[in-house]
Amino acid sequence: MSESCSEKKIKSILKKEIYGWKKWEVVWLAVATAVIVGVSVYWKDSAIGIFAALTGIWCVILTGKGKLSSFWVGTINTILYAIVAWKARYWGEVMLNLIYYVPMNFVGMYMWSKNMNSQTEEVEKKRLSPKGSVFAYLSVIVATLGYGFVLKKLNGTLPFVDAMSTIFSVFAQFLCVKRYMEQWILWIVVDVVTVIMWVYAFLHGTGDMATVLMWSIYLINAIIMFVKWFKDSKNSGQSVEANNV
Secondary structure, eight states, X not given: OOOOHHHHHHHHHHXXXXXXXXXXXXXXXXXXXXXXXXXXXXXXXXXXHXXXXXXXXXXXXXXXXXXXXXXXXXXXXXXXXXXHHHHTXXXXXXXXXXXXXXXXXXXXXXXXXXXXXXXXSSXXXXXXXXXXXXXXXXXXXXXXXXXXXXXXXTTOSSHHHHHHHHHHHHHHHHHHHTTBTTHHHHHHHHHHHHHHHHHHHHHTTSSOHXXXXXXXHHHHHHHHHHHHHHHHXXXXXXXXXXXXX
């Protein structure tokens, strides 16, 4: 019996997602997965917490690899993580994931699909020019300070830390969708802040170890992928001014 068009399309998509993985990338994916599962089971974390952590880890590694499937996995993760954040009463994290990340995953999926390298089956990576980088980082700082003052007026807890986590995440996701290497610098900052936040939640009984580990691995992954994207974007020779962002 001949294959249907849908079956052929599915096989083609899977082949592209599997293609081009280096040994260290496969090892990193396997180690991160094993650590999450092992420690989460030891700490008897909730099933939803474990699956949120796993999909989160797979998402950021797939994003670093430049695979289109990162957005499908990311959509599942944002929904599960929003539930975990809801239980921990991190309302900002809930809104950020459901209102911003979920729709941006579909935007990113569309944008990346138009810029895939047919030889590597990875997304084409690029970087901002020095002028573009200065503009982007100054925008992040100004927006963070502005939002921080708003949260302070609303008597928020640690308003500027909260503002930094939110604003940096918003800008980082935007740069991710636009395929810019500089996203990883922002993700590193976000991950450091969020690890601290979830350690606090865990110590006070409103978070789980799976989530702490997830963000810790996010941080390690962001550092690794910054190096990868820095090299890949340099090789592509793409440098764009801020007004083209």
